[in-house]
Amino acid sequence: MATPPARRRASGRITLADVARAAGVSPITVSRALRGERAVDPELVARAQDAARRLGYLPDPAARALASQRSTHVAVLIPMLSNALFVDLLGAVQRTLRPAGYQTLIGVTNYDRQEEEQLLREQLMHRPAGLIVTGFDHSAGTRELIERSSAPCVHVMELCEPDRPADCVGFSQGEAASAMTRHLLDAGRRRIAFAAAQLDTRTLQRLDGWRKQMNAAGLHSPTLEWLNPAPSSLALGGAMLEQILGQRPAVDAVFFCNDDLAQGALLAAQRLRVQVPQRVAVVGFNDLTGSDQMQPPLTTVRTPRAEIGAAAAAMLLARMRGEPVAQQRLDLGFEIVVRSSG
Amino acid sequence: MATPPARRRASGRITLADVARAAGVSPITVSRALRGERAVDPELVARAQDAARRLGYLPDPAARALASQRSTHVAVLIPMLSNALFVDLLGAVQRTLRPAGYQTLIGVTNYDRQEEEQLLREQLMHRPAGLIVTGFDHSAGTRELIERSSAPCVHVMELCEPDRPADCVGFSQGEAASAMTRHLLDAGRRRIAFAAAQLDTRTLQRLDGWRKQMNAAGLHSPTLEWLNPAPSSLALGGAMLEQILGQRPAVDAVFFCNDDLAQGALLAAQRLRVQVPQRVAVVGFNDLTGSDQMQPPLTTVRTPRAEIGAAAAAMLLARMRGEPVAQQRLDLGFEIVVRSSG
């Protein structure tokens, strides 16, 4: 009847041992039964599951992580949360990972490679079971951390170079920009400016795609490149349009590297009484929310970020379970959405 | 010289014991020194820190959580990530919490109370050191989970009722809506419609604020209320404006419950050739990105979500450290931003 004299650190939690006692088997059997690991007598599995449910047993992730050296966390590194693109990506990732029992740890790098490395270092302390990172532009330290970590890693939004294989899900940023440029050329535009902000890798890949097409058409000129390292914003898009038309009146189309900029340009065009697309075509990239609502509706590149998120999570899941993946390099393509702006 | 025969599960990790050995003290002393807990001889603290740095020691969060029954996770529950409001809030929370050594676990409830409860249940398994939740509209189960969890909890975006004290940082949604309504009345508007979507609690509080002012002015009419449970979007805002003007041509102002809707209305007004603000004033709520770029620029309520996030995180930090908080109910106010749309 007496309380055990020196029970030191009771936490009150219902443990595997409690379940085991209730089910009349050993703790390890319950552990295996609940995780579906190895072969366990179906009868015992049922008893264990039943007891667990009855007692309201919840496994302790910390204990599990300590004993098994791996957690149920998945670390996801993205550049920004204020860009709807990454919100869509993340939403899809979580919808796939959560039902599978994984928690998503979000790290926002703010397009800073050092910040990314620091974040990864912190997240790696938690022994994540898997990693999802944006693109391939990382510091040497980051690459080494990924390498040395035993967690599988999937790269999203870009595709790896064929000679440097890696798990990745995305599409060719360069080809997408090329295709959009071709669309403008086919529509008869000749002096097509490329306007970009932020200037992260993917933006530069788009720049490259535009350059290729312009060169192929014999229409490239450095004076058509408008590169601003500041973060993208509606206001900047408007300012860039004004500047471009002011300094290069002959420009008959502006290809903005993303929809934020393009939307801002469209808004500014109204203010400035610039006719789009008559005076100048304006096109964007990503097909973000609102692009179809603009006046005129924005012609843009639709990028499958939700599909990328879902596929990347599925691929990671396979890797974490030690299953093979169908395609290590998954190209989900893109689509030119022609509306009225260009 | 022989390897110990039964060393079972070496993980290769550098542990506290390694640091202790290098520093010539006991593990617990290193533990205390590194955490700054209790009083430790400054000399030993220095030795411990030095050894830790030299060996590149990283504490294992899982072991720490298991032993101490609390993690360095902070769970944050928000309704959506596709609403810039919550992205701003979250950004500020992380900027405060991360330097203090806490990881943020984000849960997106999608405005669903059951989903919220389920998310909280999952997050609580990780024994978070603290909780940040949006508002006060929760299921009974959620309230009980919060209650029974030993983790401190801060509510954001709304203020608690004075008779039911709780840690909270926000502003009065109702008063903000009242103030905006008053602004429209002062500007001579009489038939002011209130258009809302999503219909979550905060939206309904805004509805209430509008109603109070309209009643006080003797101008309220149920026909001025346009409530749509669908999620907010630019497209919906446009559709609502069209519907309102179509069915109630006498309406001379529309107060949208948020900027998404209002921006969509502004865009639609251009399409429909409806003069804003001459024919009808359009105002919004939150002052999201782009509202100042619209044509005409949107009059709206600026809400201090970044400040709310930072203050909530600071309050939580104090609670987690067992320090007292200056003000349990922190009202950060709001500001009517008058632009050209109304």
Next chain:
DNA sequence: CTGTTAGCGCTTTCAG
């Protein structure tokens, strides 16, 4: 102010 001891709750390892 420092150390010893005993776990936190789970899973790995090794036997049966």
Next chain:
DNA sequence: CTGAAAGCGCTAACAG
């Protein structure tokens, strides 16, 4: 297919 034992790395509790 099941179990016993050992210990993952750390900190709470209780002395010294």
